[in-house]
Amino acid sequence: MPYFNPLAERAATDPEDLALVARVQAGSRQALETLLERHQPWIYNILVRMLYYPEEAEDATQEVLIKVLTKLSTFEARSSFRTWLYRIVVNHALNIKRRGDRPDTISFSDYARGLDNTADLALPDPSAVPADVQLLVQEAKIGCTSGMLLCLDREQRLVYILGGILGVSDSVGAELLEVSRDAFRQQLARARRDLHNFMHGQCGLVNSANPCRCAKKTQGFIKAGYLDPHRLLFARAHMTRVREVAPDALDGLEALDAAYGEIHRDHPFHAAPDFLAALRKLLDSPECRSLLAR
Numbered sequence: 001m002p003y004f005n006p007l008a009e010r011a012a013t014d015p016e017d018l019a020l021v022a023r024v025q026a027g028s029r030q031a032l033e034t035l036l037e038r039h040q041p042w043i044y045n046i047l048v049r050m051l052y053y054p055e056e057a058e059d060a061t062q063e064v065l066i067k068v069l070t071k072l073s074t075f076e077a078r079s080s081f082r083t084w085l086y087r088i089v090v091n092h093a094l095n096i097k098r099r100g101d102r103p104d105t106i107s108f109s110d111y112a113r114g115l116d117n118t119a120d121l122a123l124p125d126p127s128a129v130p131a132d133v134q135l136l137v138q139e140a141k142i143g144c145t146s147g148m149l150l151c152l153d154r155e156q157r158l159v160y161i162l163g164g165i166l167g168v169s170d171s172v173g174a175e176l177l178e179v180s181r182d183a184f185r186q187q188l189a190r191a192r193r194d195l196h197n198f199m200h201g202q203c204g205l206v207n208s209a210n211p212c213r214c215a216k217k218t219q220g221f222i223k224a225g226y227l228d229p230h231r232l233l234f235a236r237a238h239m240t241r242v243r244e245v246a247p248d249a250l251d252g253l254e255a256l257d258a259a260y261g262e263i264h265r266d267h268p269f270h271a272a273p274d275f276l277a278a279l280r281k282l283l284d285s286p287e288c289r290s291l292l293a294r
Helices: 015-025 029-051 054-074 081-095 108-116 133-151 154-165 170-177 181-202 214-224 252-265 275-283 286-293
Strands: none
Touching: 015 029, 015 054, 015 081, 029 054, 029 081, 029 133, 029 154, 029 275, 054 081, 054 275, 081 154, 081 170, 108 133, 108 181, 133 154, 133 181, 133 214, 133 252, 154 170, 154 181, 154 252, 170 181, 181 252
């Protein structure tokens, strides 16, 4: 299924979603699967940036889809379906419990210390690693810059993911977070300031005066256990990038942020795992059948 952007301004009252919801509420299981399939990649891509670890994001996405399944019969079209659905996603993202051994946030100073303590080394010998060396460098780049998001607190992180990476407008962001447009813009400005100040002082991708380079850190990340060449979390030989599915229009002052935001918008727009396969048992349960029968 080709990606569409449910978070674009014009998608506020998407007639396809509303038509699918009406069919679901009339008892159509096929419409339910189509509806979930349309939105699961976007839900997953928000949550994987909130949580960093794909396996945690997969669990969280499935939890969200189950919430949608169990609450869909209550949707009355008083707001757009997009607003109803992504408020569930936003609330889940802000309240999810992390695994006990994984911190929810990391201070910028601790993150910088970890980078400084990772030795600059030559690239791995291509014959000694199971993946293409340039793919490993890409993994180092995506993993490191994704990890920087964990230095923002949850609300800052979510606002930056929505506004700074996925290009959500202030009106849509305000709607999803149930704040004013001014409040959303202010939160986004603070998140950008904190993240971009760190990147400007640390990251060679945005400031050539910084010595930190992805290629130099790749071997060190492998030795430190931050990067597993046998199990890449983020990099793929062929991938759809965020900017391809969520175009961003920058003007005025926001254009100054482009070099920083583009690093995260160059990350993959992850193909979501097949959550429907796991949910089909639930769809076949008497409880779900009764929901569809209402």
